[in-house]
Amino acid sequence: MSEDVFDTRELRLRITQLEYEGLSQSEYKQEVQRIYLEEKGEQIPGDIKIYSTSESNDIVESTGYVGTAIHIKDENSGLSEMYVVSEGSQTAADWEYNIKGIFGGQGASQAIGTEEFVEKAKSHFDVPDSTKVIGYSHSLAHNNNATAHLLYDTFNDIYSVNGAPLDYYQLYKEDEKFKKAVEKELSVNQQQIFDVSPKKLEKFAQEYYKDKADDIHQIRYENDPLYAVSGTRGFFDLGDIDTLQSNDNYSGLRYIMDQIPDEDAKELQALVVEFSELTKNGDMNNGVKGLTGINLELIDKLKEHKVTGYFTNQNELAQMVKDADEKVPRLLEQVKKVTSNSDFIFNQFVEAGYINSSQKDLLVSELTNIEKDLVDIERILSDWNSIRNSSSSYNQSDFSSILGSDIGAFLALRSKATSIIESLEILNRDDLLSVLEKIKGDHDITTVLNMLGLDNKSYVNGDMLLKTGKVIINMSAALRMYEKGQNILDDKKDEIKKLDSSVEREIRDSYQEEKRKIKRVIHNIEENPKAYSYLLYKDPFILNLNQEIISIEVLEEFETLKQENIDNYIKQLNESVAKARKYVNNYRNAIEELFKEEEKISNMFNLVEEEST
Amino acid sequence: MEKKQPKETKQEALPDVEAFNDEYTRDFLLSGEEVMEGFYRFQSKTGKYEMAFPADGIIVEQAYRIKDSKSEEVSIGLHDERGFGMDIFFFSYYTPEDREGILRRFKSRLGYDGEFEEIEKLDKTIYFVPMEDDELKTYGAYIENKQNSGGLEVVYNIKCDNEDEQICEDYKEEDKAKALKWMDSFTFINDKGVESDE
Amino acid sequence: MSRTEKTIQRREKLLSTTDLSNKKVILQKHTNNINDLDEDFFKMVQEVVVEEQEAEIIQKLEDKIVKMKKSNQLLLEDTDRKIAKMVRNLHEQVEDAKEQTLKITYEDPLSLETF
Numbered sequence: 001m002s003e004d005v006f007d008t009r010e011l012r013l014r015i016t017q018l019e020y021e022g023l024s025q026s027e028y029k030q031e032v033q034r035i036y037l038e039e040k041g042e043q044i045p046g047d048i049k050i051y052s053t054s055e056s057n058d059i060v061e062s063t064g065y066v067g068t069a070i071h072i073k074d075e076n077s078g079l080s081e082m083y084v085v086s087e088g089s090q091t092a093a094d095w096e097y098n099i100k101g102i103f104g105g106q107g108a109s110q111a112i113g114t115e116e117f118v119e120k121a122k123s124h125f126d127v128p129d130s131t132k133v134i135g136y137s138h139s140l141a142h143n144n145n146a147t148a149h150l151l152y153d154t155f156n157d158i159y160s161v162n163g164a165p166l167d168y169y170q171l172y173k174e175d176e177k178f179k180k181a182v183e184k185e186l187s188v189n190q191q192q193i194f195d196v197s198p199k200k201l202e203k204f205a206q207e208y209y210k211d212k213a214d215d216i217h218q219i220r221y222e223n224d225p226l227y228a229v230s231g232t233r234g235f236f237d238l239g240d241i242d243t244l245q246s247n248d249n250y251s252g253l254r255y256i257m258d259q260i261p262d263e264d265a266k267e268l269q270a271l272v273v274e275f276s277e278l279t280k281n282g283d284m285n286n287g288v289k290g291l292t293g294i295n296l297e298l299i300d301k302l303k304e305h306k307v308t309g310y311f312t313n314q315n316e317l318a319q320m321v322k323d324a325d326e327k328v329p330r331l332l333e334q335v336k337k338v339t340s341n342s343d344f345i346f347n348q349f350v351e352a353g354y355i356n357s358s359q360k361d362l363l364v365s366e367l368t369n370i371e372k373d374l375v376d377i378e379r380i381l382s383d384w385n386s387i388r389n390s391s392s393s394y395n396q397s398d399f400s401s402i403l404g405s406d407i408g409a410f411l412a413l414r415s416k417a418t419s420i421i422e423s424l425e426i427l428n429r430d431d432l433l434s435v436l437e438k439i440k441g442d443h444d445i446t447t448v449l450n451m452l453g454l455d456n457k458s459y460v461n462g463d464m465l466l467k468t469g470k471v472i473i474n475m476s477a478a479l480r481m482y483e484k485g486q487n488i489l490d491d492k493k494d495e496i497k498k499l500d501s502s503v504e505r506e507i508r509d510s511y512q513e514e515k516r517k518i519k520r521v522i523h524n525i526e527e528n529p530k531a532y533s534y535l536l537y538k539d540p541f542i543l544n545l546n547q548e549i550i551s552i553e554v555l556e557e558f559e560t561l562k563q564e565n566i567d568n569y570i571k572q573l574n575e576s577v578a579k580a581r582k583y584v585n586n587y588r589n590a591i592e593e594l595f596k597e598e599e600k601i602s603n604m605f606n607l608v609e610e611e612s613t
Numbered sequence: 614m615e616k617k618q619p620k621e622t623k624q625e626a627l628p629d630v631e632a633f634n635d636e637y638t639r640d641f642l643l644s645g646e647e648v649m650e651g652f653y654r655f656q657s658k659t660g661k662y663e664m665a666f667p668a669d670g671i672i673v674e675q676a677y678r679i680k681d682s683k684s685e686e687v688s689i690g691l692h693d694e695r696g697f698g699m700d701i702f703f704f705s706y707y708t709p710e711d712r713e714g715i716l717r718r719f720k721s722r723l724g725y726d727g728e729f730e731e732i733e734k735l736d737k738t739i740y741f742v743p744m745e746d747d748e749l750k751t752y753g754a755y756i757e758n759k760q761n762s763g764g765l766e767v768v769y770n771i772k773c774d775n776e777d778e779q780i781c782e783d784y785k786e787e788d789k790a791k792a793l794k795w796m797d798s799f800t801f802i803n804d805k806g807v808e809s810d811e
Numbered sequence: 812m813s814r815t816e817k818t819i820q821r822r823e824k825l826l827s828t829t830d831l832s833n834k835k836v837i838l839q840k841h842t843n844n845i846n847d848l849d850e851d852f853f854k855m856v857q858e859v860v861v862e863e864q865e866a867e868i869i870q871k872l873e874d875k876i877v878k879m880k881k882s883n884q885l886l887l888e889d890t891d892r893k894i895a896k897m898v899r900n901l902h903e904q905v906e907d908a909k910e911q912t913l914k915i916t917y918e919d920p921l922s923l924e925t926f
Contacts, residue, residue: 059714062683062706107678107686108702116714152721173676173688173700176768177724180749183697190698191673191690470864477858485855492848499841499890506834507897514905521825522911529915536917539819548918550816555912562900569890573845576883580852583875587859590868 016136017445019087025050041600046074065113069121080131086141114148162224165235168205198233223442244451293323299414332374366423384409483608511561522554630668638672665798669693697770707764752792758801838894
């Protein structure tokens with residue numbers, strides 16, 4: 001295990017995190033090199049090549065699999081390792097699907113996509129057979145990698161963080177060999193398997209796949225919300241798992257969730273996730289539309305333009321009603337599940353320290369209000385539907401009553417929707433949102449990095465911080481300053497040069513050019529004096545129109561351009577660059593001095609300097 | 614998603630078999646008329662393929678998966694004497710270019726090491742593999758659409774463990790023929806412009 | 812000169828006034844770019860320290876960077892003013908140069924000899 005190039009947890013975690021940065025392939029390579037340099041103080045012992053799913057436009061894309069392959073090779077030493085970082089879930093939309101889908105497995109596609117991508121990467125890099133294939137994953141991607149490994153023997157090792165566990169129901173469906181083993185051992189058929197005790201199946205699966213367990217290594221944070229929802233049936237752990245304890249005041253989200261019946265927990269999670277996603281930008285209209293299908297802007301149009309609005313927006317209105325018809329009942333069901341248990345559920349959160357009593361009361365009361373509004377909306381929709389259905393719209397005399405009831409219905413919907421918005425706005429408070437933020441944050445890789453208990457090292461936004469005494473230095477920023485800072489200073493020097501030559505051109509040359517223009521005119525005048533007869537009439541003493549110009553002589557007089565010297569400023573600007581360069585070097589020395597116990601540091605600066613020259 | 618199944622009118626009585634007696638399964642079946650002996654017409658909720666569905670079969674609701682009209686997973690529990698189950702994995706995006714990887718993975722999850730038997734049909738190609746040496750006889754096939762993209766990985770498991778070896782051997786030909794017949798019953802629905810690929 | 816030839820002298824502006832303010836924009840673009848570069852640089856530097864209690868050497872560096880930032884800003888402001896002045900002066904001188912003395916000789920047949 002320790003022969004791998006990436007042989008520390010920090011390295012693995014930071015590289016797994018890169019997947020989320022949305023980097024181009026060359027940026028990705030740079031970042032991998034930088035991370036390695038920061039962690040090890042040396043350069044990667046080989047050539048790196050990157051291959052990502054953004055390059056493939058085929059079955060991999062169709063499965064929705066996203067990932068990046070890193071190949072490290074050194075001809076001389078025979079080193080050949082391929083790391084495949086699979087991307088976990090990202091947006092709240094993915095989360096919601098995950099939370100719902102996860103209770104029954106993701107489906108076969110992702111594992112297929114994983115295996116196909118790994119094979120494609122191997123052939124793209126033209127790897128020798130002895131190449132080690134190592135999978136990295138976070139969140140849902142762990143399920144992808146591990147399932148692919150169990151089904152297709154894809155990896156040598158898998159390293160995951162806060163991963164979604166394996167699902168034995170999913171494996172039963174997809175792994176025919178496992179299915180046979182289950183049948184042999186437990187004598188159940190494809191339906192009865194759901195009646196078997198989950199604990200029994202869990203043990204059986206762990207036993208059956210125990211050989212593969214040696215290849216799977218996980219780190220998980222105790223408060224990871226994904227871990228919280230994975231206590232339900234279907235899930236099982238495989239491989240070695242390092243569970244990091246939380247050291248703050250929040251006790252086990254997992255514990256809370258384990259208290260709540262599966263169905264309710266699922267709905268609560270989904271609601272919370274949807275709510276936070278929709279309120280992210282503070283756009284409540286979108287929030288209501290997203291959850292209920294009711295489009296307030298549309299209804300307002302109707303209110304304003306009444307009859308014409310009704311006719312010109314027929315399609316939109318029909319669509320809105322259709323959407324609401326679909327969304328409201330489902331939403332109502334979700335909300336009911338939560339409200340019927342709300343006291344119990346939110347009490348758990350109070351006890352665990354996430355919210356206090358008054359926040360809980362607020363949540364309970366507003367959710368109850370929302371439920372009432374939804375019930376009303378459902379009723380309005382069904383009443384309205386029955387009016388519509390009971391009279392033919394071709395009948396003229398009924399038409400206006402339909403119109404009237406339509407408009408009436410829309411306005412009633414509007415008032416209910418507005419009431420929901422008011423409730424949402426009451427709940428959209430920073431303190432409640434920050435609870436959600438915290439819960440989301442507990443799933444992040446950076447949180448795990450900072451929980452590893454590393455003495456003097458911590459992480460923020462992909463940067464590595466080092467501490468000595470009471471000083472904390474952002475080492476990544478220091479290296480950036482040293483390398484990129486120099487580039488900026490080079491650019492500044494160029495710009496100063498440009499300023500200098502611009503002045504030359506815009507001031508000095510320009511004056512010469514203007515003089516030339518004037519001289520041309522002078523020449524013109526002297527050559528064609530008669531064309532300038534009008535000049536005579538300007539003179540108050542010459543009144544007669546019979547005058548004729550004979551000649552014009554211009555008594556030329558040109559000043560030299562006053563000495564406009566910007567040289568002094570240019571000089572000072574250049575000095576400022578020199579000062580800055582010196583400053584950067586002083587900073588480097590200061591850091592090296594602070595961390596003189598760490599030999600790596602000065603090596604890091606040297607290497608980073610080499611790269612930029 | 615438009616439902617394409619015509620619902621049975623109250624007049625027509627549905628056959629009194631497991632498949633129609635189970636409410637969840639009935640929803641997938643198009644008609645009470647047999648398409649071949651003991652089988653009825655089943656249509657995928659993606660609207661992209663049909664197959665013959667066994668009278669004694671029940672679709673396992675907890676195991677059912679559909680993702681837009683891109684992929685679908687159907688698990689069927691069989692309640693006849695010897696049947697165990699059928700599994701159907703449909704992927705609308707499979708193409709002949711992907712075949713090598715598809716077969717490689719299929720073999721892996723079947724636990725099979727040999728070659729596929731290639732059976733050409735007019736509208737599809739069936740890559741067939743019989744695995745007949747276990748307590749569960751497994752017949753697997755990758756069915757490739759000839760006219761459009763799309764492919765099916767299907768597995769038919771038949772029980773053998775309660776019988777003595779001889780009966781198992783005797784039924785071998787019959788079981789294999791049954792499996793092939795079922796696999797041949799798959800048809801892809803290729804209308805363009807009617808179903809949109811999401 | 813014949814009896815009817817006369818001359819007058821007059822100053823005339825031979826070309827119309829031109830607006831040179833564009834030059835100021837062009838030149839100050841450079842100082843603006845330099846300012847942007849300075850900002851990028853200082854931003855990068857200021858990210859390096861997260862906490863610096865009791866580290867005199869770091870505090871000195873932090874003070875220094877604040878000073879540098881300030882003096883760079885002042886220098887750029889001075890440069891901008893100089894640029895503006897240069898363009899103004901150029902404008903003046905150019906406009907001045909456009910004004911020249913014309914000695915016009917003309918024929919006046921109706922002029923009376925008696926003058």
